[in-house]
Amino acid sequence: MSYRVLALKWRPRRFDQLVGQPHVVQALVNSLKEQRLHHAYLFTGTRGVGKTTIARLLAKALNCETGIVPEPCGVCSTCVAIDEGRFVDLIEVDAASRTKVDDTRELLDNVQYAPTRGRFKVYLIDEVHMLSAHSFNALLKTLEEPPPHVKFLFATTDPQKLPVTVLSRCLQFNLRRHTVTEIESRLAEICKAEAIPADADGLKALARAADGSMRDALSLLDQGVAFGAGKVEGPAIRAMLGTIDREHVLRLLAALADQDGTALLAEVDRLDERSPDYGAVLDDLLAALQNIAVLQLVKGRLDAAEVEPLVPLAARLTPEDVQLYFQIALGGRRDLAVLRDPRVGFEMTLLRMLAFRPVDVDAPRAAAGGVAGAPRASQTGGPSRGASGPAAAAPAPIAPRRDAPAGVPNAGPPRVADAASGKGNGAPGGDIDWPALLRSLDLRGPARQLADHCDLQSHAGGTWQLVLPADKQHLNTQQLRGRIEGALREHFGRELRLAIVPGTPSRPTPADLRLASENERMRATREAIESDPNVRALQEQLGATLEADSIRPAK
Numbered sequence: 001m002s003y004r005v006l007a008l009k010w011r012p013r014r015f016d017q018l019v020g021q022p023h024v025v026q027a028l029v030n031s032l033k034e035q036r037l038h039h040a041y042l043f044t045g046t047r048g049v050g051k052t053t054i055a056r057l058l059a060k061a062l063n064c065e066t067g068i069v070p071e072p073c074g075v076c077s078t079c080v081a082i083d084e085g086r087f088v089d090l091i092e093v094d095a096a097s098r099t100k101v102d103d104t105r106e107l108l109d110n111v112q113y114a115p116t117r118g119r120f121k122v123y124l125i126d127e128v129h130m131l132s133a134h135s136f137n138a139l140l141k142t143l144e145e146p147p148p149h150v151k152f153l154f155a156t157t158d159p160q161k162l163p164v165t166v167l168s169r170c171l172q173f174n175l176r177r178h179t180v181t182e183i184e185s186r187l188a189e190i191c192k193a194e195a196i197p198a199d200a201d202g203l204k205a206l207a208r209a210a211d212g213s214m215r216d217a218l219s220l221l222d223q224g225v226a227f228g229a230g231k232v233e234g235p236a237i238r239a240m241l242g243t244i245d246r247e248h249v250l251r252l253l254a255a256l257a258d259q260d261g262t263a264l265l266a267e268v269d270r271l272d273e274r275s276p277d278y279g280a281v282l283d284d285l286l287a288a289l290q291n292i293a294v295l296q297l298v299k300g301r302l303d304a305a306e307v308e309p310l311v312p313l314a315a316r317l318t319p320e321d322v323q324l325y326f327q328i329a330l331g332g333r334r335d336l337a338v339l340r341d342p343r344v345g346f347e348m349t350l351l352r353m354l355a356f357r358p359v360d361v362d363a364p365r366a367a368a369g370g371v372a373g374a375p376r377a378s379q380t381g382g383p384s385r386g387a388s389g390p391a392a393a394a395p396a397p398i399a400p401r402r403d404a405p406a407g408v409p410n411a412g413p414p415r416v417a418d419a420a421s422g423k424g425n426g427a428p429g430g431d432i433d434w435p436a437l438l439r440s441l442d443l444r445g446p447a448r449q450l451a452d453h454c455d456l457q458s459h460a461g462g463t464w465q466l467v468l469p470a471d472k473q474h475l476n477t478q479q480l481r482g483r484i485e486g487a488l489r490e491h492f493g494r495e496l497r498l499a500i501v502p503g504t505p506s507r508p509t510p511a512d513l514r515l516a517s518e519n520e521r522m523r524a525t526r527e528a529i530e531s532d533p534n535v536r537a538l539q540e541q542l543g544a545t546l547e548a549d550s551i552r553p554a555k
Helices: 020-032 051-063 075-081 100-106 133-144 180-193 199-211 213-229 232-243 248-259 261-272 278-297 304-317 319-338 342-355 413-419 434-439 446-452 470-473 477-494 512-531 533-542
Strands: 040-044 090-094 121-126 151-158 171-174 356-358 399-402 456-459 461-467 497-502
Touching: 020 051, 020 171, 040 051, 051 075, 051 090, 051 151, 075 278, 075 446, 180 199, 180 213, 199 213, 199 232, 213 232, 248 261, 248 278, 248 342, 261 342, 278 304, 278 319, 278 342, 278 399, 319 342, 319 356, 342 356, 356 446, 434 446, 434 456, 434 512, 446 470, 446 477, 446 512, 477 497, 512 533
Parallel strands: 040 151, 040 171, 090 121, 121 151, 461 497
Antiparallel strands: 356 399, 456 461
16 A cells, blocks of 8 residues: 555544634534535635645535534545545635636636535635636626535635735635644654654654644654654754754853853854754744743743753843844844855854943943943853843843953944944934934835934933924824834834924934935036036037036936
8 A cells, every 4th residue: 555645644534633723613613503604715824724624624514414514424425525535516726727817717617507416516716816816806706696505615825915805705714823832742643643753852843843834744744754764853853954952052042141252153163063054043042032031021931841941041141132132143044045155144143142232322421431331241141130120121222342252353333333322412312313323223115204304302211202394294194103113112122102293303304414415415516527627628619508407426
């Protein structure tokens, strides 16, 4: 007998075998019990969470020979035919390969005819968002006035691409991603039933790699059994997936807590010997930092066994440093895609964690002009906790570490630190240079236009107040204010509120500065053109006239 892959062999045949979608199952079972049946159902969710599986189970429940039942019998000829994919009244269509309107019209030509064997003729259209606009128009008429013997079951990973006219005619069910615990438990059940030796470490690694998809998890289990010669063990699974032992991440975090650059780079060397996926390593580092933050701020929420190795690190790192490290790792994760050598990006991400630290922008400046520091981890690894409570836990802007370890160059403050330094700025905005800060925010379009016309008046007590001229008040919408507030929160890593009030800015706004710069460039460009000897010679020889309005500075 030929081997059946686990993803097909262990596909649920009954509603009670489904894992992780109780909200969908309960709604469908209740509607089947009460015979309250809709003509169109839409199942949405990421790959491998059970969209088409639930649709097939619903088709079985609608056509089971025992009647319309909340749980199909699974043994009648109809249930068996649906399980085997040969039921004539279940028409399954892959919309990704049948996007043309002619395909849809051909499909709907037979809607008017009664089912051949079953109670209902069921159309199961997978990835329905791939249909063309004309195909949706052809389908819409049938959805508006469906024959009583027809049911439509739609599945999609991208419901946003469906026309609202179609969405409004469907009962929509959103399937959630499976948790690591749910996937691990299911894999353990299958391994036990299949007599596959498996340890918890290997199953957890597979569950994490599945990224919320039960189908992917079963496919990876098949691959892991083959790779491990019939066994599922942690070291073999990590080797297959290209992931690393968790101890590497713990040692990286310990070196960061100790501010030990030598130990940090030595651990990178050990990692590189395994040719790891550095993106996956940063993902593991981000997950560890998130768990540490939860341990520090919301004690008792996590599984004790899962986070036990992180407890000592949670005591050695300050909450501010954890938040900063998370943001730096997140930025480094994005940078890996544009680097020819991922190790360079990974190493620079770790060095950036050593080189910079949080500071409190509201703290008084040091007498020598330095940046005042926030609570920090000492050189011996123990955090000095001067403040307590939520205010102490909020991360602040980034500035270069004054105590960077030997061998790590201090390249000077980045633009975000310049924004906090406020050199030569004694304006009402306090010690923050608003134009410089704005250049470091991720703002585009209308939100950037609104911010450009504002000036920072104050930022005390977590409330930022901007002044906007009266002639620009049409830009001041709630949506744009929310985008600016979100950009500030992301930049500083802490909660804050934003208010934009009408008034006259006390200093040039970023828009004013840009306009002045453009005017100066235009003036210099015109003077250069007018004084150019070649241009003047042409004017004299040909009697030409210089059109000043046509002159533009080179970009």
